[in-house]
Amino acid sequence: QVQLVESGGGLVQAGGSLRLSCAPSGRTDRYYAFAWFRQAPGKERESVAAINWRGTYYADFAKGRFTISRDNAKNTVYLQMNGLKPEDTAVYYCAAGNVVGNLVGIFEASYSYWGQGTQVTVSS
Numbered sequence: 001q002v003q004l005v006e007s008g009g010g011l012v013q014a015g016g017s018l019r020l021s022c023a024p025s026g027r028t029d030r031y032y033a034f035a036w037f038r039q040a041p042g043k044e045r046e047s048v049a050a051i052n053w054r055g056t057y058y059a060d061f062a063k064g065r066f067t068i069s070r071d072n073a074k075n076t077v078y079l080q081m082n083g084l085k086p087e088d089t090a091v092y093y094c095a096a097g098n099v100v101g102n103l104v105g106i107f108e109a110s111y112s113y114w115g116q117g118t119q120v121t122v123s124s
Helices: none
Strands: 004-007 010-013 018-024 033-039 046-052 055-058 066-071 076-081 090-097 118-123
Touching (some): 004 090, 046 066, 046 076
Antiparallel strands (some): 033 090, 066 076
8 A cells, every 4th residue: 555645835925935745654666656636616627747668748838847757766756846727726546556558648547645745835
């Protein structure tokens, strides 16, 4: 069983930056994919970015502003968010799953393990 713990959320002004972290508590296969999703109040959860051993994938709104990375030595996945906008306000969730092929999209059903989420609030 893998438990994911997110951290790094908070309140930031528009244009600012935050770095979210996701640390699995159990052992994860190095081929596992990790992804970030987010859910804003009153909206459905949407994908943000994903990473596995083959590469990365970003939602269109995240391209150029967000960067997903993985530190295998620390067993931690990061989401660096720059140029934040008020519309980025949401609860951000880290997820892990056995997605070993090329990332051609980010599909919730592919991710078996989820964190509790961390709140990101961007003020205008």
